[in-house]
Every structure is written in structure tokens, then in C-alpha cells.
Amino acid sequence: MKPPAFAYHAPPDLDTAVDLLAELGEDGKVLAGGQSLVPMMNLRLATPAALVDISRLGELGDLEVADDAVTLGAGVTSERLRTDDTATAAIPLLRQALDHVAHPVIRNRGTAVGSLVHADPAAELPAVLALLDGSVVLRSRDGTRRVVGSELFLGPLESDVRPEELATEVVFPIPPARTGTAFHELARRHGDYALAGVAVRVGLDADLRIDTARAAFIGVADRPVVIDVGAALAGQHHDALDTADAVGHARARLDPRDDIHATGAYRRHLAGVLLGRALEEAARRAATTDPTTPTAEEAT
Amino acid sequence: MTSELTTDDPTDVRELTRERLHEVTVTVNGLPRSATVPPRRLLSDLLRHDLRLTGTHVGCEHGVCGACTVLLDGAPVRSCLTFAVAVDGREITTVEGLAAEDGTLHPVQQAFHDHHGLQCGFCTPGFVMSACGYLAAHPDAEDDGEIRAEMAGNLCRCTGYAGILAAVKQAAAVLRDTGADPRQRHRPDAS
Numbered sequence A: 001m002k003p004p005a006f007a008y009h010a011p012p013d014l015d016t017a018v019d020l021l022a023e024l025g026e027d028g029k030v031l032a033g034g035q036s037l038v039p040m041m042n043l044r045l046a047t048p049a050a051l052v053d054i055s056r057l058g059e060l061g062d063l064e065v066a067d068d069a070v071t072l073g074a075g076v077t078s079e080r081l082r083t084d085d086t087a088t089a090a091i092p093l094l095r096q097a098l099d100h101v102a103h104p105v106i107r108n109r110g111t112a113v114g115s116l117v118h119a120d121p122a123a124e125l126p127a128v129l130a131l132l133d134g135s136v137v138l139r140s141r142d143g144t145r146r147v148v149g150s151e152l153f154l155g156p157l158e159s160d161v162r163p164e165e166l167a168t169e170v171v172f173p174i175p176p177a178r179t180g181t182a183f184h185e186l187a188r189r190h191g192d193y194a195l196a197g198v199a200v201r202v203g204l205d206a207d208l209r210i211d212t213a214r215a216a217f218i219g220v221a222d223r224p225v226v227i228d229v230g231a232a233l234a235g236q237h238h239d240a241l242d243t244a245d246a247v248g249h250a251r252a253r254l255d256p257r258d259d260i261h262a263t264g265a266y267r268r269h270l271a272g273v274l275l276g277r278a279l280e281e282a283a284r285r286a287a288t289t290d291p292t293t294p295t296a297e298e299a300t
Numbered sequence B: 001m002t003s004e005l006t007t008d009d010p011t012d013v014r015e016l017t018r019e020r021l022h023e024v025t026v027t028v029n030g031l032p033r034s035a036t037v038p039p040r041r042l043l044s045d046l047l048r049h050d051l052r053l054t055g056t057h058v059g060c061e062h063g064v065c066g067a068c069t070v071l072l073d074g075a076p077v078r079s080c081l082t083f084a085v086a087v088d089g090r091e092i093t094t095v096e097g098l099a100a101e102d103g104t105l106h107p108v109q110q111a112f113h114d115h116h117g118l119q120c121g122f123c124t125p126g127f128v129m130s131a132c133g134y135l136a137a138h139p140d141a142e143d144d145g146e147i148r149a150e151m152a153g154n155l156c157r158c159t160g161y162a163g164i165l166a167a168v169k170q171a172a173a174v175l176r177d178t179g180a181d182p183r184q185r186h187r188p189d190a191s
């Protein structure tokens, strides 16, 4: 179908953009890459009276890798982030997750920040934000505020971003040394939203035994679910993991619903299988991160 | 473009939400083309309805099938998920921009022909444009798995994909030989 009628604004700078959003209130919506918003408008699921196109704002195009964090502006596309060797070397989980996001042609337009704000319960990047305790900077005419990790996600397709706010950037903290990550999901077709998926981060101690382990699940609830499975794995050697307790612990905390794609029981089972695989992979990767760099405790 | 705040009283939301017409100029296959369109005009419809370039096909209109894929400043995008006003001033390449002036097929088109990469042809413009964008970024493409993953955003109901995979591989080899940029109009004498 065709999108409904709307007014189009392409503000020349950020100040004008937030002014416009303030004046439009509930009538306005930000247009970033359009890869979620335009399908929803074509299907008449979204009928904004006016769009504020931020794709021409050069100020939002920065991608910065510092010692402690990767910061990207709201103009950075998912494909640019996925193929940025410096950013993905600093945080391999970004690429591990983005490999599962849609297709290259969609990622060429869709932005990473847009995916976070859109808050699809089966989207990959929200799990990354939640797992890394990343934060999104929101700007309005009245100033800026920062929302950290899972707090951004209020429900399906609902994030803690008010109509008058523009998300200007996302900050992903770089995990300490001896941290390994992995992203596993199952989708019917490559590039589709997943039936279930999991992002995992595992931290090893100086003897390469499990110190910390956390998982963020997608597709099994109305927003990403973060579960700490560290206690079920603590002290185990990285290359001889018994993940059964961790998987049981996680499954007991997940209660996915049935829908036309899969039953809740199947999704819970699947989430556990994916968790086991992801933990093993993440632990192996953690052991091969540079052992000469200090762990978090040694560094402080 | 008429996207500036044009009202004296910026608090008048009625003014800010009034649908206006926009003059859009894009370079399509090397030529500047203009049309006056409402913001809701999709790039796919600008091409097909306003500019009468019906080579770009429209299947699902929500980003899933890939039939509408065109190149925007050289990168493949979904024209059904792009508003024409949002790409004012930019460069578009459609399937009409590939074959040589004398009608000689572009190496990607020729490869689809050679390998039965099409049957009904509905999906073909999208596949061809996706392949052109992909091969420009990955001239070394050879691996079946990688080509499948990169082309997975396009759906075909007829061929079963085997011919398409073979076509992309042949096109990659031919383009490596000639060194031609697959996003440019074919020049048979240039090789």
C-alpha cells in the first residue's frame, strides 16, 4: 500500500530539528533510515502528520572509537557500523549482532540508533545495548538526558523516547579484557527477525575460569530480557563448560508467548539451546583475548 | 526543496502538518530528472509513475521482496522504503541504466540470461541491481555461502535461486576481467 499523506521537514541543523519536534508534539515523528517507519506507514500502521527527516544532518554522522567506548551518531547506518573494523575490533559483539540484522540492502539505510528507538522485541541491537549497559543520548529543546541499557525499552515497539526528543547518539562501553561475546539466533530465513536469539558476555579470571556471565534474550518477551547466569558457571574452566545449570536457570525465567510463528514452549527450549552454544563460544573467545592486558580487577 | 519552516508563526501546528508539494530533482541513470510530488511519493513510484521508468518493479511495498531495489549514490537500497523528497539532489541508478546504448547487455544482465537466472522476470530488476551493488563492494565474490547471504534480501518465486547464484558468479568473473564498475552503464568497447 501507499503511505498516508504527511508534511515533510528536512531541518538544516539539530536545533531546528528539536524545535520542530517540540512544536509538532504527538503529530511529529523522526525519519531516520526509514527501514522500519516506512513499512509501517505503507501498511498504515503508523500515520504521523509530519516527519522530521534527520538524514541530512551531518552533525549526526560521527563514529568514534575511544579507549573506553564506541560512540555513534544517529546518522550512522547499521552497515557502516558493521563494516567499521576499528569499532568492531573494540566491540566484536556489534558485528556478531549486526550480521543477523536484516540484509545489506536494508542496513545500507537503516540506522543503529533508529533500531534502538524502534525497540522491536526481536531486534538484535537492543540486546547489545542492554548487555553492554550502553546508553542513548536524547535531546529536546529543554536539554539532554541519557537513558541506560534496558531502561530504554518500555514494551514492544515502545522506547523511553518522548515525541519531542531526538536520539542523537548511542554510547557502547568497551568491555574489559578477558571478556568474550557471542550472538546466536534462529530465524526462518536469513535476515528475518529471529524466533529467538541471545547475546552473551562472559568474563574470565586470571586462571581463565568463568568469573561473570550474562545473557540478553530477544524474541521471547516484549523487550530484551537480561539474565545473569554467572552463579551457574562460576569457576568453570573456559574450555570445559557444563552449561546445563545456566540453561536451566535461564529457561526458568523465560515465559514466551505462543504466536503464529512458534509456540512459547518451543521458543523457551530454543532460547536455552542457543544460550548453551553462545556461552561456549563466548568463553573460548574470552580466553583468546590478549592475556597480557589486565582484567577489570587488576586494572583498578 | 521547500522543506524549511515557511510559516511566520512556528507554533501553528496546522501549518507544520499541512501536506505540501515538493519539487524533487534527482539524477537518474546520468540524466537530471525533476518532478513535483507530495512527500508521500515513494521513490519507486517517482521512478515508475512520474518518470515512466517501469523497469523497477514493486512487489510487497514493505521491504521484504527486493524487487524495487535501485542504487542510491551507488549503494543498493529499497526504493519502496524511501521517500522521493528525502533523496532530492542525489543519484539513482535503475535497471534501465545498465545496458549499453546499442542494447548490448551489461555483464550482470548477460549472466542472468546465460544461466536462466530468470523465468517470469518479475524479481529480476531487483536481483540485478542488488548484484551490481554487491559486486562493486566485493569484486572478489566467489564463495557460494557468501553470495547467498549477500543476495538473501531478494525473493524469487520461480527459479529456485541456483541460476541466480551461477549468474552472480559469472558476472563477478567477467567484471574482474574487464575491471568495469558494475554500477556504470555497460560500454562493450571499453574492455
Ligand SMILES: Cc1cc2nc3c(=O)[nH]c(=O)nc-3n(C[C@H](O)[C@H](O)[C@H](O)COP(=O)(O)OP(=O)(O)OC[C@H]3O[C@@H](n4cnc5c(N)ncnc54)[C@H](O)[C@@H]3O)c2cc1C
Pocket: A029, A030, A031, A032, A033, A034, A035, A036, A037, A038, A039, A054, A074, A078, A100, A101, A102, A103, A106, A109, A110, A111, A112, A113, A114, A115, A116, A117, A118, A120, A122, A123, A124, A125, A161, A165, A166, A167, A168, A191, A192, A193, A194, B062, B063, B064
Ligand atoms: C525486510 C526487513 C527486515 C528487517 N530485519 C531486521 C532484523 O532482522 N533485525 C533488526 O533489528 N531489524 C530489522 N529490520 C529493521 C531495520 O533494522 C531498521 O532499519 C531499524 O530497525 C530502524 O532504523 P531506521 O534508521 O530505518 O529507523 P526509521 O525507520 O527511520 O525509524 C524507526 C522508528 O524510530 C524512530 N527514530 C529513528 N531514529 C530516531 C532518532 N534518532 N531519534 C528519535 N526517534 C528516532 C522513528 O521515529 C520511528 O518511530 C528489518 C527491516 C526490513 C525492512
Ligand code: FES
Pocket: B057, B058, B059, B060, B061, B062, B063, B064, B065, B066, B067, B068, B069, B078, B079, B080, B081
Ligand atoms: S517492493 Fe520494495 S521490497 Fe518489495
Ligand code: FES
Pocket: B117, B118, B119, B120, B121, B122, B123, B124, B155, B156, B157, B158, B159
Ligand atoms: S523469475 Fe519469477 S519471481 Fe524470480
